[in-house]
Amino acid sequence: MPVEIDIEHVARLARLELTDEEKDRLRRQLGLILEHAAKVGEVATADVPPTAYAIPRSNVLRPDELVPSLPRQDVLANAPEVEDDRFRVPRIAEVE
Amino acid sequence: MSGLSDLTATELAARLRADEISSAEIVDACLARIDALDERVHAYLTPTGELAREQAASVDSRISAGGAPDCAGIPLALKDVLSTRGVTTTCGSKILETYVPPYDCTPWERLREDGGVLLGKTNCDEFAMGSSNENSAFGPVHNPWDLDVVPGGSSGGSAAAVAAGMAVWALGTDTGGSVRQPASLCGVVGLKPTYGLISRYGLIAFASSLDTVGTFTRSVRDAAMLLSVIAGKDPMDATSLDEPRRDYTVALNEPVAGLRVGVVKEAFGDGVQPGVRASVRRAIDRLADLGAEVGEASLPHTDYALSAYYLIAPSEASSNLARYDGVRYGLRVDGSDSVEMMTRTRGAGFGPEVKRRVMLGTYALSAGYFDAYYGQAQKVRTLIIRDYERAFEAFDVLVSPTSPTTAFRIGERADDPLAMYLSDVFTIPANLSGMPAITIPCGLDDKGLPVGAQLTAPVLQEPRLLQVANALEGSIGFDARPPLLAVA
16 A cells, blocks of 8 residues: 655655645655555564665774865855855844 | 777777877767767766867877876766866756866776876766656756667766767766666666775765766776776775775686576566567576586565665665755755755755655654664665675676666656666665676667676675676677667
C-alpha cells in the first residue's frame, strides 16, 4: 500500500516552498516510492549491523598548521548580498 | 566525419610525442566537432574553447621541450558538478546558474598540472540526480547514436561528448551508476573506481557515502591512463584512501587465462531486454574463449539494493543540499525574513527530481521514521557487501549487463520515477559496496543502440578489473560509431 505522508510538514522541515500542484504530485509519487523502498524491512533483521560507509575511516587528522584560506574577495564574489565583508541576509530574529 | 578527435588518448599521446601532431590541432578538431554537432546533442553547458586554445599552446611548448606527462595535450571535458576555478559550475541547476568556484577540484588540478586541456563543462542531471539527463535545468542531452533517445545519466553530457568526438576523454561522477549507465548507453568505456580512490575535493556533493569520480574514455587503456593521473591520496579529502599515485597501465596486458569470472545470475532476469542479454552473453563466451574460468555467481540481495539506495542517497542528499540557502552563493529569492527567503529560494531554484529526493530524504530521516527507512537501508547495505564478499571468495571478477535496457526515448520515463530508477539496478550495488566497476561496449541491439557489459572487482583491485576489461575489449573489437558521425 502506498505510504501516507504529511507533505506540508516535510516541506517545512526541508525549507522548500511547493505549489499545491507539486504537493499533490509529491504526495502520490513519494507514497509509491516509499512503498517500494519499504522492501528493505523484509530482510533487515535485528542481527544485521548497519553500514554507513563501505570503506570506513576514522580519526582522519591533518597536522595542526596554519594554512592560507581562500581569498575573502573571491569567496564573497558569489554572495547574493554583501555588507562590510560579510554575507548580508534578511531579518533573522524579531526586534522588540 | 572522422579525425583527430575520434582517436584514443593513447594514440594521440604517441603522436604528440613523435611530434606528428600538436595539442592545438587536437583541440581544433574537438572544437570543430562541437561546432558541427553540439547544437543538436547539447553535451556542453559551458564550452571553454578559448581557454583550451591557450592551454594547448602552452602545453605544446612543454611537450616539445620533452618530459611532459602522457596525458599532456589531451583535451577533456568535465561534468558540471566538478568545481573549476573561474569557470561557471552549475550542477545543471538554476540554483547555481551563476556560481563561479574560487578553487579547482583535485582531479582537474592534477590533470591541469600534467598538461590537461579543458574543452568545457558538460551537461548533467541536476545535482547528478537522474538516469536520463532530462533533469538538467538547461535542457536534455541527446544521444549521438539517435538524437531522439536519452544518453543516460546523470553524466550524460560527458558520455555524449566522448561518443561524438567532442572530447577525447571526460570525467563524470558515479553515485548509483551515473558514469557506467550513460557510458553503456553511449557506447564508450566508463570506469567507477573504488570509493575513495579519487579525491572528491571540489566535487559538489550529492550522497557522500556513495559519490565517486569516474572516467569516460574510448578504450580501457585510456581509462587506466587517466586513472593514473587522478587517483591517489589527497589530504584535502578526509575520505580519500591512503593509496599512492601509480601507473595503472602496467598490468593491462597480463593474460586472463585461469582467472575466475562469475556471471551474476540475478542480472539476467525478465526485466533485461533480450538484445542486452544476448550481447552480454556473447561477451561472456569470449571471456571463456580467452581461457577464463566462467561460472555462475549469485548476489541474492540485488533486488533490495535499489530500495536501499533510494533511501540512503536521498537522505544524504537532503542533508548535503541544505547548503543551498541563498546566503553564500547561488540564487536568492527575497523574503520578509531569512526562513522565508530560504524557503522561496529553494522552491524556485530546485527542479522536480531534486525536490522529490530532498523530500524523500527529509521524510526518511525525520523523527519517527528514521529506524524504519534509513536504519533498515543501512542494514541492507551490510547484506549487499556480504553478498559480494561471498561471491569474491569464488571469483576474481563478476560480470553482468550494465543497464537492463539500451537507451530509451526522451520523455518515455519522465513521469514515472520508479521506472527511471530501475535503469540503475545493476550499477547501484557497486556504489553501496564501494567496489570498482567498469562498463565496456559489447555490441549493438536491433535498434542499433550500444549495449554495455559491466565488470566488478573487489575493493582496490583496479589492476585486475582493467586487465580483464582490456582483454575482453580486444576480443570484442567494438568499432561501431554513432551514425551521426557518418553524415558529414
